[in-house]
Amino acid sequence: MLPDKLKEECGVFGVFGHPEAARLVYLGLYALQHRGQEAAGICSSDGQTLYVERGTGYVADVFGEPRLDRLRGEAAIGHVRYSTAGDSSLNNAQPILISGGQGRLALCHNGNLTGVTELRSSLAAAGAVFHSTSDSELILHLISRSKETELERAVVDALQGVSGAYSLLIQKADCMIAVRDPLGFRPLCLGRLNHKSQAWVVASETCALDLINAEYIRDIEPGEMILLDRHGLRSIQFAPGDAPAFCSFEHIYFSRPDSRVFGRSVMLSRQALGRVLAKEAPADADVVVPIPDSGVPAGAGYAAASGLPIEFGLIRNHYVGRTFIEPKQSIRNFGVKVKLNPVRELLQNRRVVLVDDSIVRGTTSRKIVQMVRAAGAREVHMRISSPPIISPCYYGIDTPTRAELIAANHSVDEVRRYIDADSLAYLSHEGLMCALEDNNRKYCTSCFSGKYPSKIN
Numbered sequence: 341m342l343p344d345k346l347k348e349e350c351g352v353f354g355v356f357g358h359p360e361a362a363r364l365v366y367l368g369l370y371a372l373q374h375r376g377q378e379a380a381g382i383c384s385s386d387g388q389t390l391y392v393e394r395g396t397g398y399v400a401d402v403f404g405e406p407r408l409d410r411l412r413g414e415a416a417i418g419h420v421r422y423s424t425a426g427d428s429s430l431n432n433a434q435p436i437l438i439s440g441g442q443g444r445l446a447l448c449h450n451g452n453l454t455g456v457t458e459l460r461s462s463l464a465a466a467g468a469v470f471h472s473t474s475d476s477e478l479i480l481h482l483i484s485r486s487k488e489t490e491l492e493r494a495v496v497d498a499l500q501g502v503s504g505a506y507s508l509l510i511q512k513a514d515c516m517i518a519v520r521d522p523l524g525f526r527p528l529c530l531g532r533l534n535h536k537s538q539a540w541v542v543a544s545e546t547c548a549l550d551l552i553n554a555e556y557i558r559d560i561e562p563g564e565m566i567l568l569d570r571h572g573l574r575s576i577q578f579a580p581g582d583a584p585a586f587c588s589f590e591h592i593y594f595s596r597p598d599s600r601v602f603g604r605s606v607m608l609s610r611q612a613l614g615r616v617l618a619k620e621a622p623a624d625a626d627v628v629v630p631i632p633d634s635g636v637p638a639g640a641g642y643a644a645a646s647g648l649p650i651e652f653g654l655i656r657n658h659y660v661g662r663t664f665i666e667p668k669q670s671i672r673n674f675g676v677k678v679k680l681n682p683v684r685e686l687l688q689n690r691r692v693v694l695v696d697d698s699i700v701r702g703t704t705s706r707k708i709v710q711m712v713r714a715a716g717a718r719e720v721h722m723r724i725s726s727p728p729i730i731s732p733c734y735y736g737i738d739t740p741t742r743a744e745l746i747a748a749n750h751s752v753d754e755v756r757r758y759i760d761a762d763s764l765a766y767l768s769h770e771g772l773m774c775a776l777e778d779n780n781r782k783y784c785t786s787c788f789s790g791k792y793p794s795k796i797n
Protein backbone atom coordinates (compact mmCIF):
# COMPACT_ATOMS: atom_id res chain seq x y z
CA MET A 341 0.00 0.00 0.00
CA LEU A 342 1.32 3.45 -0.85
CA PRO A 343 1.80 5.80 2.07
CA ASP A 344 -0.85 8.48 2.54
CA LYS A 345 -3.92 6.42 1.69
CA LEU A 346 -7.02 5.91 3.78
CA LYS A 347 -6.85 2.47 5.35
CA GLU A 348 -9.60 -0.11 5.64
CA GLU A 349 -9.96 -1.40 9.16
CA CYS A 350 -10.87 -5.05 8.84
CA GLY A 351 -12.12 -8.06 6.92
CA VAL A 352 -14.16 -10.99 8.21
CA PHE A 353 -14.69 -14.51 6.91
CA GLY A 354 -16.65 -17.49 8.30
CA VAL A 355 -17.41 -21.10 7.30
CA PHE A 356 -20.15 -23.25 8.83
CA GLY A 357 -20.47 -26.97 8.21
CA HIS A 358 -17.19 -28.08 6.65
CA PRO A 359 -14.63 -30.56 8.07
CA GLU A 360 -11.80 -28.19 7.14
CA ALA A 361 -13.53 -25.00 8.26
CA ALA A 362 -10.46 -23.34 9.80
CA ARG A 363 -8.29 -24.01 6.74
CA LEU A 364 -10.93 -22.52 4.46
CA VAL A 365 -11.13 -19.47 6.71
CA TYR A 366 -7.35 -19.17 6.54
CA LEU A 367 -7.61 -19.07 2.72
CA GLY A 368 -10.47 -16.58 2.86
CA LEU A 369 -8.40 -14.30 5.05
CA TYR A 370 -5.61 -14.49 2.49
CA ALA A 371 -7.99 -13.05 -0.09
CA LEU A 372 -9.00 -10.30 2.37
CA GLN A 373 -5.46 -9.36 3.40
CA HIS A 374 -5.80 -5.94 1.70
CA ARG A 375 -8.42 -5.05 4.34
CA GLY A 376 -5.97 -5.30 7.24
CA GLN A 377 -2.35 -6.29 7.74
CA GLU A 378 -1.65 -5.71 11.43
CA ALA A 379 -3.19 -8.83 12.93
CA ALA A 380 -5.06 -11.98 11.97
CA GLY A 381 -7.02 -14.56 13.93
CA ILE A 382 -9.34 -17.55 13.64
CA CYS A 383 -11.74 -19.12 16.14
CA SER A 384 -13.15 -22.58 15.40
CA SER A 385 -15.73 -24.77 17.08
CA ASP A 386 -16.13 -28.55 17.20
CA GLY A 387 -19.66 -28.20 18.57
CA GLN A 388 -18.51 -28.23 22.20
CA THR A 389 -15.39 -26.15 22.53
CA LEU A 390 -14.09 -22.95 20.94
CA TYR A 391 -10.43 -22.85 19.84
CA VAL A 392 -8.77 -19.55 19.06
CA GLU A 393 -5.45 -18.59 17.47
CA ARG A 394 -4.41 -14.98 16.88
CA GLY A 395 -1.25 -13.06 16.15
CA THR A 396 0.14 -9.83 14.80
CA GLY A 397 1.28 -9.59 11.19
CA TYR A 398 0.13 -10.98 7.87
CA VAL A 399 -2.08 -14.10 7.63
CA ALA A 400 0.90 -16.05 6.25
CA ASP A 401 3.05 -14.99 9.22
CA VAL A 402 0.45 -15.80 11.87
CA PHE A 403 -0.69 -19.24 10.65
CA GLY A 404 1.38 -22.35 10.03
CA GLU A 405 0.44 -26.05 10.17
CA PRO A 406 0.63 -26.42 13.99
CA ARG A 407 -1.74 -23.50 14.58
CA LEU A 408 -4.20 -24.64 11.92
CA ASP A 409 -4.11 -28.17 13.34
CA ARG A 410 -5.21 -26.84 16.71
CA LEU A 411 -8.29 -25.19 15.15
CA ARG A 412 -10.61 -28.18 15.21
CA GLY A 413 -14.22 -28.46 14.18
CA GLU A 414 -16.62 -27.76 11.32
CA ALA A 415 -17.25 -24.07 11.99
CA ALA A 416 -14.79 -21.18 12.08
CA ILE A 417 -14.70 -17.39 11.89
CA GLY A 418 -11.67 -15.26 11.06
CA HIS A 419 -10.53 -11.68 10.98
CA VAL A 420 -7.80 -9.49 9.51
CA ARG A 421 -7.27 -6.24 11.29
CA TYR A 422 -5.92 -2.81 10.66
CA SER A 423 -6.52 -0.90 13.86
CA THR A 424 -8.43 2.35 14.08
CA ALA A 425 -10.31 2.39 17.36
CA GLY A 426 -8.03 0.86 19.98
CA ASP A 427 -4.36 0.23 19.38
CA SER A 428 -2.66 -2.41 17.28
CA SER A 429 -1.50 -4.68 20.11
CA LEU A 430 -2.25 -8.42 20.22
CA ASN A 431 -4.95 -7.72 22.83
CA ASN A 432 -6.95 -5.98 20.13
CA ALA A 433 -6.50 -8.75 17.58
CA GLN A 434 -9.72 -10.63 16.79
CA PRO A 435 -11.67 -12.90 17.17
CA ILE A 436 -12.32 -11.59 20.68
CA LEU A 437 -13.40 -14.31 23.09
CA ILE A 438 -15.33 -13.84 26.30
CA SER A 439 -17.31 -16.02 28.72
CA GLY A 440 -20.55 -14.66 30.11
CA GLY A 441 -24.28 -15.19 30.35
CA GLN A 442 -24.32 -16.90 26.93
CA GLY A 443 -21.33 -19.15 27.65
CA ARG A 444 -18.21 -18.70 25.54
CA LEU A 445 -18.61 -16.42 22.55
CA ALA A 446 -16.16 -15.19 19.91
CA LEU A 447 -16.67 -12.14 17.76
CA CYS A 448 -15.15 -10.64 14.58
CA HIS A 449 -16.10 -7.07 13.70
CA ASN A 450 -15.59 -4.99 10.58
CA GLY A 451 -16.57 -1.36 11.12
CA ASN A 452 -16.50 1.09 13.94
CA LEU A 453 -19.08 1.82 16.60
CA THR A 454 -19.86 5.48 17.28
CA GLY A 455 -20.62 7.23 20.55
CA VAL A 456 -18.95 4.53 22.66
CA THR A 457 -17.36 6.61 25.43
CA GLU A 458 -20.53 6.72 27.49
CA LEU A 459 -21.32 3.06 26.77
CA ARG A 460 -17.85 1.94 27.86
CA SER A 461 -18.13 3.95 31.10
CA SER A 462 -21.55 2.58 31.93
CA LEU A 463 -20.42 -1.02 31.27
CA ALA A 464 -17.31 -0.48 33.40
CA ALA A 465 -19.46 1.00 36.18
CA ALA A 466 -21.62 -2.13 35.99
CA GLY A 467 -18.53 -4.30 36.53
CA ALA A 468 -17.44 -5.21 32.98
CA VAL A 469 -13.75 -6.07 32.70
CA PHE A 470 -12.30 -5.18 29.30
CA HIS A 471 -9.54 -7.24 27.72
CA SER A 472 -8.92 -4.76 24.91
CA THR A 473 -9.36 -1.10 24.04
CA SER A 474 -11.32 -2.03 20.91
CA ASP A 475 -14.95 -0.95 20.57
CA SER A 476 -15.82 -4.42 19.25
CA GLU A 477 -15.56 -5.94 22.72
CA LEU A 478 -18.43 -3.72 23.90
CA ILE A 479 -20.83 -5.71 21.72
CA LEU A 480 -19.81 -8.96 23.38
CA HIS A 481 -20.31 -7.44 26.84
CA LEU A 482 -23.76 -6.22 25.85
CA ILE A 483 -24.69 -9.68 24.55
CA SER A 484 -23.41 -11.35 27.72
CA ARG A 485 -25.35 -8.95 29.93
CA SER A 486 -28.61 -9.24 28.03
CA LYS A 487 -31.52 -10.67 30.00
CA GLU A 488 -32.58 -12.63 26.90
CA THR A 489 -31.70 -16.30 27.17
CA GLU A 490 -31.63 -17.26 23.47
CA LEU A 491 -28.49 -16.08 21.71
CA GLU A 492 -30.21 -14.48 18.72
CA ARG A 493 -32.51 -12.47 20.99
CA ALA A 494 -29.56 -11.44 23.15
CA VAL A 495 -27.68 -10.25 20.04
CA VAL A 496 -30.67 -8.20 18.86
CA ASP A 497 -31.05 -6.79 22.37
CA ALA A 498 -27.34 -5.84 22.47
CA LEU A 499 -27.46 -4.17 19.07
CA GLN A 500 -30.24 -1.84 20.22
CA GLY A 501 -27.58 -0.27 22.47
CA VAL A 502 -24.99 0.52 19.78
CA SER A 503 -24.74 2.70 16.70
CA GLY A 504 -22.27 3.04 13.87
CA ALA A 505 -20.87 0.49 11.45
CA TYR A 506 -20.74 -3.23 12.13
CA SER A 507 -20.51 -6.27 9.94
CA LEU A 508 -20.17 -9.02 12.53
CA LEU A 509 -19.50 -12.72 12.82
CA ILE A 510 -20.29 -14.33 16.18
CA GLN A 511 -19.32 -17.90 17.01
CA LYS A 512 -20.83 -20.00 19.77
CA ALA A 513 -20.03 -23.70 20.23
CA ASP A 514 -23.15 -24.84 18.37
CA CYS A 515 -24.02 -21.96 16.04
CA MET A 516 -22.75 -18.97 14.10
CA ILE A 517 -24.37 -15.57 13.62
CA ALA A 518 -23.68 -12.98 10.89
CA VAL A 519 -25.03 -9.45 11.27
CA ARG A 520 -24.93 -6.23 9.25
CA ASP A 521 -25.81 -2.85 10.78
CA PRO A 522 -29.04 -1.16 9.65
CA LEU A 523 -27.17 1.34 7.44
CA GLY A 524 -25.01 -1.39 5.91
CA PHE A 525 -21.84 0.72 5.82
CA ARG A 526 -19.47 -2.21 5.33
CA PRO A 527 -20.11 -5.10 2.95
CA LEU A 528 -20.97 -8.66 4.00
CA CYS A 529 -22.02 -11.44 1.67
CA LEU A 530 -23.30 -14.99 1.91
CA GLY A 531 -21.99 -17.86 -0.16
CA ARG A 532 -22.17 -21.62 -0.32
CA LEU A 533 -19.64 -24.30 -1.15
CA ASN A 534 -20.48 -26.65 -3.98
CA HIS A 535 -18.59 -29.35 -2.12
CA LYS A 536 -20.85 -32.14 -0.80
CA SER A 537 -20.79 -30.47 2.64
CA GLN A 538 -22.83 -27.56 1.16
CA ALA A 539 -21.16 -25.46 3.85
CA TRP A 540 -22.26 -21.85 4.33
CA VAL A 541 -19.70 -19.10 3.89
CA VAL A 542 -19.85 -15.45 4.98
CA ALA A 543 -17.30 -12.93 3.70
CA SER A 544 -16.53 -9.23 3.60
CA GLU A 545 -15.93 -9.46 -0.15
CA THR A 546 -16.76 -11.89 -2.93
CA CYS A 547 -13.09 -12.27 -3.94
CA ALA A 548 -12.71 -14.43 -0.81
CA LEU A 549 -15.57 -16.69 -1.94
CA ASP A 550 -13.90 -17.10 -5.32
CA LEU A 551 -10.67 -18.36 -3.78
CA ILE A 552 -12.38 -21.32 -2.09
CA ASN A 553 -14.77 -21.97 -5.01
CA ALA A 554 -17.81 -20.91 -3.03
CA GLU A 555 -20.83 -19.66 -4.92
CA TYR A 556 -22.06 -16.14 -4.14
CA ILE A 557 -25.66 -16.40 -2.94
CA ARG A 558 -26.52 -12.83 -1.92
CA ASP A 559 -25.50 -9.88 0.23
CA ILE A 560 -26.54 -9.97 3.87
CA GLU A 561 -28.93 -7.03 3.99
CA PRO A 562 -28.61 -3.94 6.18
CA GLY A 563 -30.39 -4.69 9.48
CA GLU A 564 -30.35 -8.45 8.82
CA MET A 565 -29.07 -11.18 11.10
CA ILE A 566 -28.37 -14.69 9.82
CA LEU A 567 -28.26 -17.63 12.18
CA LEU A 568 -26.51 -20.85 11.12
CA ASP A 569 -26.93 -23.99 13.21
CA ARG A 570 -27.72 -27.70 12.79
CA HIS A 571 -31.23 -26.79 11.56
CA GLY A 572 -29.81 -24.78 8.65
CA LEU A 573 -30.04 -21.05 7.96
CA ARG A 574 -32.49 -18.58 9.43
CA SER A 575 -32.76 -14.89 8.57
CA ILE A 576 -34.08 -12.26 10.97
CA GLN A 577 -34.58 -8.63 9.96
CA PHE A 578 -33.78 -7.07 13.34
CA ALA A 579 -34.02 -3.43 12.18
CA PRO A 580 -35.32 -1.67 9.06
CA GLY A 581 -32.58 -1.50 6.46
CA ASP A 582 -34.38 0.54 3.84
CA ALA A 583 -32.27 3.72 4.11
CA PRO A 584 -28.74 2.37 3.69
CA ALA A 585 -25.44 4.26 3.65
CA PHE A 586 -23.09 1.94 1.77
CA CYS A 587 -19.50 3.18 1.96
CA SER A 588 -18.75 4.69 -1.44
CA PHE A 589 -15.04 4.41 -0.71
CA GLU A 590 -15.32 0.62 -0.94
CA HIS A 591 -15.87 1.19 -4.66
CA ILE A 592 -13.37 4.02 -4.98
CA TYR A 593 -10.45 2.33 -3.24
CA PHE A 594 -10.88 -0.22 -0.42
CA SER A 595 -12.36 -3.34 -1.95
CA ARG A 596 -10.48 -5.53 -4.35
CA PRO A 597 -11.40 -4.75 -7.97
CA ASP A 598 -12.31 -8.40 -8.61
CA SER A 599 -15.02 -8.27 -5.92
CA ARG A 600 -18.69 -7.49 -6.27
CA VAL A 601 -19.65 -5.14 -3.47
CA PHE A 602 -23.13 -3.77 -2.70
CA GLY A 603 -24.34 -5.61 -5.80
CA ARG A 604 -21.84 -3.97 -8.20
CA SER A 605 -18.54 -4.95 -9.77
CA VAL A 606 -15.82 -2.86 -8.14
CA MET A 607 -13.76 -2.92 -11.34
CA LEU A 608 -16.63 -1.59 -13.44
CA SER A 609 -17.35 1.10 -10.84
CA ARG A 610 -13.75 2.29 -10.93
CA GLN A 611 -13.70 2.39 -14.72
CA ALA A 612 -16.95 4.39 -14.65
CA LEU A 613 -15.43 6.81 -12.13
CA GLY A 614 -12.58 7.39 -14.58
CA ARG A 615 -14.92 7.86 -17.54
CA VAL A 616 -17.06 10.43 -15.73
CA LEU A 617 -13.91 12.19 -14.53
CA ALA A 618 -12.64 12.47 -18.12
CA LYS A 619 -15.91 14.10 -19.18
CA GLU A 620 -15.91 16.49 -16.22
CA ALA A 621 -12.22 17.35 -16.31
CA PRO A 622 -10.56 16.81 -19.69
CA ALA A 623 -6.86 17.60 -20.02
CA ASP A 624 -4.86 18.90 -22.97
CA ALA A 625 -2.29 16.12 -22.79
CA ASP A 626 -0.53 13.30 -24.67
CA VAL A 627 -0.90 10.31 -22.42
CA VAL A 628 -2.79 8.93 -19.38
CA VAL A 629 -0.60 7.33 -16.70
CA PRO A 630 -2.49 5.66 -13.82
CA ILE A 631 -0.89 5.55 -10.38
CA PRO A 632 -0.73 1.84 -9.54
CA ASP A 633 -2.42 -0.17 -8.33
CA SER A 634 -5.57 1.56 -7.23
CA GLY A 635 -5.53 4.24 -9.96
CA VAL A 636 -5.35 1.72 -12.81
CA PRO A 637 -9.07 0.98 -13.43
CA ALA A 638 -9.99 4.69 -13.20
CA GLY A 639 -7.04 5.49 -15.47
CA ALA A 640 -8.34 2.99 -18.03
CA GLY A 641 -11.78 4.59 -17.85
CA TYR A 642 -10.29 8.08 -18.21
CA ALA A 643 -8.23 7.02 -21.23
CA ALA A 644 -11.19 5.32 -22.92
CA ALA A 645 -13.45 8.35 -22.50
CA SER A 646 -10.80 10.94 -23.39
CA GLY A 647 -9.38 9.12 -26.40
CA LEU A 648 -5.85 9.49 -25.00
CA PRO A 649 -3.55 6.47 -24.95
CA ILE A 650 -2.87 4.82 -21.59
CA GLU A 651 0.73 4.03 -20.68
CA PHE A 652 2.06 2.28 -17.59
CA GLY A 653 4.68 4.91 -16.88
CA LEU A 654 4.87 4.12 -13.18
CA ILE A 655 5.81 0.61 -12.02
CA ARG A 656 5.01 -0.68 -8.58
CA ASN A 657 7.29 -2.92 -6.55
CA HIS A 658 4.92 -5.40 -4.92
CA TYR A 659 7.51 -7.03 -2.72
CA VAL A 660 8.05 -4.26 -0.20
CA GLY A 661 7.63 -5.31 3.41
CA ARG A 662 6.04 -3.11 6.00
CA THR A 663 9.31 -1.54 7.09
CA PHE A 664 12.58 -0.94 5.34
CA ILE A 665 15.89 0.45 6.46
CA GLU A 666 16.45 3.87 4.97
CA PRO A 667 19.89 4.84 3.72
CA LYS A 668 21.86 7.07 6.05
CA GLN A 669 22.37 9.72 3.38
CA SER A 670 18.91 10.73 2.28
CA ILE A 671 17.71 9.89 -1.23
CA ARG A 672 15.10 12.27 -2.57
CA ASN A 673 11.54 10.88 -2.24
CA PHE A 674 12.95 7.61 -0.95
CA GLY A 675 9.71 6.36 0.68
CA VAL A 676 7.75 6.57 -2.58
CA LYS A 677 10.66 5.36 -4.73
CA VAL A 678 10.75 2.08 -2.83
CA LYS A 679 7.22 1.41 -4.06
CA LEU A 680 7.03 3.23 -7.42
CA ASN A 681 9.54 3.81 -10.19
CA PRO A 682 8.95 5.83 -13.38
CA VAL A 683 9.55 4.48 -16.88
CA ARG A 684 11.47 7.39 -18.40
CA GLU A 685 10.92 6.28 -22.00
CA LEU A 686 7.14 6.62 -21.58
CA LEU A 687 7.19 9.98 -19.83
CA GLN A 688 9.95 11.99 -21.47
CA ASN A 689 8.77 15.16 -23.24
CA ARG A 690 5.14 14.20 -22.83
CA ARG A 691 2.20 15.98 -21.29
CA VAL A 692 1.04 13.46 -18.73
CA VAL A 693 -2.36 12.99 -17.04
CA LEU A 694 -1.77 11.17 -13.75
CA VAL A 695 -4.91 9.40 -12.48
CA ASP A 696 -5.28 8.42 -8.83
CA ASP A 697 -8.25 7.46 -6.64
CA SER A 698 -7.79 10.02 -3.85
CA ILE A 699 -5.57 12.59 -2.17
CA VAL A 700 -5.39 12.42 1.63
CA ARG A 701 -2.56 14.60 2.98
CA GLY A 702 -1.06 15.34 -0.42
CA THR A 703 2.45 14.35 0.57
CA THR A 704 2.63 11.24 -1.64
CA SER A 705 0.94 12.94 -4.61
CA ARG A 706 3.56 15.69 -4.43
CA LYS A 707 6.39 13.16 -4.46
CA ILE A 708 4.88 11.28 -7.41
CA VAL A 709 4.41 14.48 -9.43
CA GLN A 710 8.03 15.44 -8.71
CA MET A 711 9.17 11.95 -9.71
CA VAL A 712 7.29 12.12 -13.01
CA ARG A 713 8.70 15.57 -13.74
CA ALA A 714 12.22 14.36 -12.90
CA ALA A 715 11.68 11.53 -15.41
CA GLY A 716 11.23 14.14 -18.14
CA ALA A 717 7.47 14.83 -18.35
CA ARG A 718 6.78 18.23 -19.91
CA GLU A 719 3.50 18.82 -18.03
CA VAL A 720 1.78 16.90 -15.25
CA HIS A 721 -2.01 17.07 -14.87
CA MET A 722 -3.44 15.30 -11.82
CA ARG A 723 -6.96 13.84 -12.00
CA ILE A 724 -8.61 12.27 -8.94
CA SER A 725 -11.48 9.78 -9.28
CA SER A 726 -13.23 10.88 -6.06
CA PRO A 727 -14.32 14.23 -4.61
CA PRO A 728 -11.99 16.05 -2.16
CA ILE A 729 -11.84 14.34 1.27
CA ILE A 730 -12.80 17.07 3.71
CA SER A 731 -13.97 15.18 6.79
CA PRO A 732 -12.91 12.13 8.81
CA CYS A 733 -14.67 8.75 8.63
CA TYR A 734 -16.21 7.40 11.85
CA TYR A 735 -17.39 4.15 10.31
CA GLY A 736 -14.33 1.92 10.29
CA ILE A 737 -11.83 3.67 8.05
CA ASP A 738 -8.62 5.15 9.37
CA THR A 739 -8.68 8.82 8.36
CA PRO A 740 -6.35 11.52 9.60
CA THR A 741 -7.81 14.44 11.56
CA ARG A 742 -9.49 17.23 9.65
CA ALA A 743 -6.38 19.37 10.21
CA GLU A 744 -4.27 16.83 8.27
CA LEU A 745 -6.69 16.39 5.35
CA ILE A 746 -5.28 18.75 2.76
CA ALA A 747 -8.60 19.36 0.97
CA ALA A 748 -10.33 20.25 4.25
CA ASN A 749 -8.18 23.32 4.64
CA HIS A 750 -7.10 24.31 1.14
CA SER A 751 -8.74 25.24 -2.15
CA VAL A 752 -8.25 23.00 -5.17
CA ASP A 753 -5.75 25.52 -6.55
CA GLU A 754 -3.81 25.56 -3.27
CA VAL A 755 -3.66 21.76 -3.35
CA ARG A 756 -2.50 21.91 -6.98
CA ARG A 757 0.31 24.26 -6.02
CA TYR A 758 1.29 22.06 -3.08
CA ILE A 759 1.49 18.90 -5.17
CA ASP A 760 3.28 20.87 -7.89
CA ALA A 761 0.92 19.86 -10.74
CA ASP A 762 0.14 21.96 -13.83
CA SER A 763 -3.54 21.28 -13.26
CA LEU A 764 -5.63 19.37 -10.73
CA ALA A 765 -9.25 18.24 -10.85
CA TYR A 766 -11.34 16.00 -8.63
CA LEU A 767 -14.47 14.08 -9.55
CA SER A 768 -17.58 16.01 -8.50
CA HIS A 769 -20.06 14.69 -5.95
CA GLU A 770 -22.66 14.34 -8.73
CA GLY A 771 -20.05 12.56 -10.86
CA LEU A 772 -19.53 10.03 -8.07
CA MET A 773 -23.27 9.39 -7.80
CA CYS A 774 -23.51 9.09 -11.57
CA ALA A 775 -20.64 6.58 -11.81
CA LEU A 776 -22.16 4.45 -9.01
CA GLU A 777 -25.63 4.81 -10.59
CA ASP A 778 -26.83 5.94 -7.17
CA ASN A 779 -30.21 7.40 -8.07
CA ASN A 780 -31.69 6.51 -4.70
CA ARG A 781 -28.91 8.00 -2.60
CA LYS A 782 -27.97 4.74 -0.92
CA TYR A 783 -24.25 5.48 -0.58
CA CYS A 784 -22.43 7.17 2.28
CA THR A 785 -20.36 10.15 1.11
CA SER A 786 -19.72 11.72 4.52
CA CYS A 787 -15.96 12.08 4.11
CA PHE A 788 -16.65 14.25 1.04
CA SER A 789 -19.51 16.25 2.53
CA GLY A 790 -18.98 16.35 6.32
CA LYS A 791 -22.64 15.29 6.72
CA TYR A 792 -23.05 12.01 8.60
CA PRO A 793 -25.99 9.61 8.29
CA SER A 794 -25.88 8.66 11.98
CA LYS A 795 -24.99 10.16 15.33
CA ILE A 796 -21.19 10.24 15.71
CA ASN A 797 -20.72 11.33 19.36
Ligand code: SF4
Pocket residue numbers: 525586587588589590732733734735736737784785786787788
Ligand atom coordinates in the same frame (compact mmCIF):
# COMPACT_ATOMS: atom_id res chain seq x y z
S1 SF4 B 1 -17.27 8.50 5.61
FE1 SF4 B 1 -16.28 7.95 3.65
S2 SF4 B 1 -14.94 6.22 4.13
FE2 SF4 B 1 -16.39 6.43 5.84
S3 SF4 B 1 -18.12 5.08 5.37
FE3 SF4 B 1 -18.66 7.08 4.55
S4 SF4 B 1 -17.89 7.05 2.42
FE4 SF4 B 1 -16.91 5.35 3.52
